[in-house]
Amino acid sequence: MKKFYQLLLILGLVMTPFLTQAHVKWFTTVTPQKETIEHILSPEFMGLALLAAIVLAALTLIIPRMTEWGPVKKMEDRLSSLRKYSRHLLKYGTAVALMIQITNGTLFAPEFHIHNTLVVVLTWVVIGLLLIPHHIATKLGSAILLGLFIYVTIDQGVFHMLDYGFYVAIIGVLLVGHTRLEHIGFPFLYLGTGLSLCWVAVEKWVYPGMALDIIANHHVPTFGFEPALFLVMAAFIEFVVGYLLVVGILNRVLGFVVTCIFILTTMLFGMTEVVGHFMIHIVLIIFIIEGVSFYNPPIKMHKTKLDQFIFVFLNFIFVLATFLLIYYRFA
Template sequence: MKKIFFFTTLIGAILTPYFAQAHVKWFTDIAPQKETIENILSPFFISLALLAAVVLGVLTLLIPRFAEWKQIKVWDGKLSSLRKYSRHLLKYGTAIALILQIINGTLFAPELQVSQMVSIIAWVSVGFLLIPHHIATKVGSAILLGLFVYITAEHGIFYMLDYSFYIAIIGVLLVGKTKLENVGFPFLYLGTGLSLCWVAVEKWVYPSMSMDIIVNHHVPTFGFAPATFIVMAAFIEFIVGYLLVVGILNRVLGLVVTVIFIMTTMLFGFTEIIGHFMIHIVLIIFIIEGVSFYNPPIKWHKTKLDQFIFVFLNFLFVLATIVLVYYRFG
């Protein structure tokens, strides 16, 4: 266990500046300038993509061995005993996140300013979410869904894809105490993972925004050139999202990323708290739940070789698809 804790802390310390740029639009006012696709798909980018695909494929061979460690099994057992609190954590965590946002005059993200009427409706949603009954939860979630649709109509679908994990959260709350309850948390994994992947691509398509943050907030680049560092940072975040989608290393991943997001608060303060509070709640749920309820795509393939090939090729496919879609519509 000590080795795991040391490894987690080390990764957190090293990667903190990577995730510090999680939503670059929160911390810079410069106008976004789209990079050319030729510069995005540089030899360095392609090399990192292939390296990441290989590493992810190898993880499919190593993780089952780690799961057999005695201390890991003990840890899993203790966390599994907390699963009965997961839905309560999501419900009341969402309410607290909304309160922080409304007080700031925003909704869903620090840069999304809303009118007084929208704030009042959001307070109504919070009120229902705080009532300990599943019907009230559904009413509050339905109101929140309406607000998300309204704000999406104002800012555009592709802009709001950064915050699409809220749709997954709302979905989990809506299907509670119904026949679809078991699909709620898998949907939360998928929605959060894809949201992180989408946000990561922003750094490749609009690198000048990340560059401005590195300069103005004195983000350490560990000896790398800022442009190189930005490409690497985006890959780290994209990989985190992909790992959530395919169901690899979810509990450890949730712990590492939660520690990292907490550490970034020291760089960006209250804006970071408002923006990432809901992500913290979701990641804590991942730590508690693991993947016991989720049949991740990787499990569709039985042999280790098939799993390696699936993860390798699927990662490259998902990467290429999201980059091209973001470049065209983002």
């Protein structure tokens, strides 16, 4: 089991360049060109899809054994003791993320430049309200933030803003605090973040030119793979990360590995990376702390290991096909 964790850490370091392209639009000026569906569904794509489905399904057999390992149990206990701080971390982390964004002239993402004075003022109002240690102020700030998200969505388009759907989940968590619906907040955060990562991953398959430009101009290592194949693999890894969050597999370890990866990517892209992914860091830290204590993941609907294996395998293929077809249809 110890060797497995060492392998996981090494894999995380190797994955760093795969996830550096999380939002390719931030780092390239290449005009997007839609790939044909025939080229997207290449033999390499279908082979990787089957491999990913098998690996994910196998995790249903591996994860329970991992939790029985002594060091893992100690880590679980230590992290569980920090759960009482999760909502505070999300609240104040959101305020800090907004500060970083607005001081750089953007909101929600580096590509959304803000020139409207009222939007700037309202963003600072949101920051101030989130810093007040009272749930009423938090709800008021969250409501204004939701209004700002709707404003940016109207300006940029719904399709574009699906990349940042996790902000809706964050706002939802903050709004339901100290209410009867408080228990559904963090599950919604898992779902929203996972689906956002899946959506962003599909962009690399549909518009590969942008990511290939990043690989070439930023000298992203491809470890001997052809850039086109490397790109397909990168998108699969990102899609799998999102899927893992949704189905509730490996959440704490996943959060730790991916957080380390995003920190390492800052060395490649600097401040743009910080502005764009700071909020994701906060969310992933919360996942590390919370685990799945509050979340009844879909996989738990199936009791036997064989049923869970089959469910994850088939469900991954279905989710992958659905995301790809919907994105391609409206891209």
